[in-house]
Amino acid sequence: MPVIGKLNIVVTGGAGFIGSHLCDRLVQKGHMVTCVDNLHTGRFDNVRPLLNHRNFSFAEADVREPLDIGGPVDRIYNLACPASPPHYQTDPIGTVKTCVLGALHVLELARSTGARVLQASTSEVYGDPEIHPQPESYRGSVNPIGPRACYDEGKRCAEALFFDYRRMHGVAVKVARIFNTYGPRMLENDGRVISNFVVQALRNKPITLYGDGSQTRSFCYVEDLLNGLELLMESDDQVTGPINLGNPREVTVKEIAHMVLAQTGSRSRLAYHPLPQDDPRRRKPEIGAAAQALGWQPSIPLEQGLRSTIDYFALKVATPAPAAAP
Numbered sequence: 001m002p003v004i005g006k007l008n009i010v011v012t013g014g015a016g017f018i019g020s021h022l023c024d025r026l027v028q029k030g031h032m033v034t035c036v037d038n039l040h041t042g043r044f045d046n047v048r049p050l051l052n053h054r055n056f057s058f059a060e061a062d063v064r065e066p067l068d069i070g071g072p073v074d075r076i077y078n079l080a081c082p083a084s085p086p087h088y089q090t091d092p093i094g095t096v097k098t099c100v101l102g103a104l105h106v107l108e109l110a111r112s113t114g115a116r117v118l119q120a121s122t123s124e125v126y127g128d129p130e131i132h133p134q135p136e137s138y139r140g141s142v143n144p145i146g147p148r149a150c151y152d153e154g155k156r157c158a159e160a161l162f163f164d165y166r167r168m169h170g171v172a173v174k175v176a177r178i179f180n181t182y183g184p185r186m187l188e189n190d191g192r193v194i195s196n197f198v199v200q201a202l203r204n205k206p207i208t209l210y211g212d213g214s215q216t217r218s219f220c221y222v223e224d225l226l227n228g229l230e231l232l233m234e235s236d237d238q239v240t241g242p243i244n245l246g247n248p249r250e251v252t253v254k255e256i257a258h259m260v261l262a263q264t265g266s267r268s269r270l271a272y273h274p275l276p277q278d279d280p281r282r283r284k285p286e287i288g289a290a291a292q293a294l295g296w297q298p299s300i301p302l303e304q305g306l307r308s309t310i311d312y313f314a315l316k317v318a319t320p321a322p323a324a325a326p
């Protein structure tokens, strides 16, 4: 990782799963971090310990409104957006606005402050891919009118805006296409596959397999992803992406279920449910570009990442959720 001086960094979505780990890491490195979050799917508890640091501040704000940080800004990580299908589909119009207006507002902030700005884009821009594994040059196969479109098309439009701001206004942009990422601090009711299976297994409840479980995903542990995000942000201005960040080990959803059952020693049974509409059949990142441009590759095996995630949820499941909100 390049050694850089103390920077003023804004993290939108900083109270969420990935964002709160990023805030932790940036504060530990001595940067001044402002977390902007409307607490839609994030939790104040994720960043509460950081309030003891002079370097950290929390702004409860919505990226669908213009952002006023009131000071210098060197870097903006734009992570604000619900990422789990049940969450982003609950308020699809709100999701589109978060993706599109959120991108506009961080780009305007970058333009007015001269900050560099990184977009947390997604493998969902590839939709249900016909090319496997997916390289950055693949333009995707997204259903523009389906239930996932609010997220997929919202993120695609955000990418378009990022490159328009670079061309029109010379804003220094970076676009990471993040593949499925997991780890501690996912919500118990997040709805994504790893958190669902782990919580179900720990409670000895049925494991909810959608479809026949033969669809695949490639899971990246959150620490590996953060290394990639930071390397991309601090890379040369010419390195704009879009660049895939993900773990190329591809597993079926059924394999994940069996791994979780084995690691938890659970008595849960498998329960089959209908496959949601437009659920991608397979997904695996091509990560040659990240290796070449950033010297990045993931290093944490799925078994090890699952262990940490299970340990985290084991404490959560044993302890009742705190009632306190900010």
Ligand code: NAD
Binding pocket: 012, 013, 014, 015, 016, 017, 018, 019, 036, 037, 038, 039, 040, 041, 042, 043, 061, 062, 063, 064, 078, 079, 080, 081, 082, 083, 084, 098, 102, 120, 121, 122, 123, 177, 178, 179, 180, 181, 182
């Ligand atoms: P998350 O839901 O845990 O975090 C999202 C955060 O954004 C939450 O804290 C939420 O409260 C906040 N937020 C949502 N709408 C907002 C708004 N309008 N204004 C301000 N804050 C808002 O999700 P995550 O998994 O941490 O994902 C973070 C980012 O990474 C998202 O942009 C997501 O699209 C992207 N991403 C995640 C994955 C993954 O597998 N986790 C994969 C691809 C892309």
Ligand code: UDP
Binding pocket: 084, 085, 180, 191, 192, 193, 194, 196, 197, 208, 209, 210, 211, 215, 217, 253, 275, 276, 279, 280
């Ligand atoms: N999935 C599942 N059971 C669950 C949650 C998800 O079988 O309880 C499946 C889902 O249908 C998809 C895969 O797991 O095929 C990954 O789903 P997730 O929502 O985690 O991520 P995404 O579909 O956005 O990649």
